[in-house]
Amino acid sequence: MGFSVAATFTIFGIASLLVFGIIGSVIVDNIRELSRISKMELKEEDEDFEILNITATYNGNGTYKLEVVIKNTGSTTIDAEKFTFLVDGEMKQMTCNVSKIYPLNPALFTNGILIGYNQTSHRLKAVSERGVEKYAEYAVG
């Protein structure tokens, strides 16, 4: 009788170890994955930038050259290729002089041919990789 109780306890013991092992590993995996994502979310909060200067030079023929200087004021590096610019609401391709904008560094974005006459005003919206948005207005001159 005593031996059967011991055997039963042993079987239950091994089974519970297996059970806790399985549940534990799954929960640990999930927590690890979630903490990785949380770190990326925090990184997103660290992204910030400022539009330092805008120069719009009239080319003639109803076009102008737009140069936008952006400074990374956050604490993470921003991918310049993933910056988006909207001029008067329409998305425009801009080339950048660097591929990565490191913290506190400026970057120059250029588009040589945009439609607009001399002395006209335009709205610019810049959006970074993680969705930080800034607006600015400028006049072609």
Added chain:
Amino acid sequence: MGFGDSASHMIFFIASILVAASVSAVLFVTVQKMSIEIQEQGEHLKQIISTDFEIINDPDSIPSASSIDGTIYTFYIKNTGTNSIVFTPETVTVIIDGLVVGNNDLSLTPYGKLKAGEVGQINVTTTLNTGDHKITVVLENGISDTLEFSVG
């Protein structure tokens, strides 16, 4: 008496082992199912947390073009998450002023997937009166973003 005693002990022993083994087996299977469920829930949660996007239009200046069926309004969607977004009219729901836009009036670029950091374009063919409007874009996993904009 001695033989009967040890026989009954043996029967008890075998019976208890069988009961313990079957209970353990049931417990093991149940826990395995639970762990699969937890894993699936975790995957789902991970997908929801890592999916994010924004409608990045200038609300004061929505690009538009005239067409035979109405006006085509262009909305820009930026994938600000870490996962690709499934970007098709079947997986993306567009609601303007509370009304769902039909698939026939939607055109998405690029078709298929929108990678992290990329900007996609949703062209909506509709007629909007001058004034304020609201667009909500909902992804297949329920993540949504809303933009209030004006049409001049």
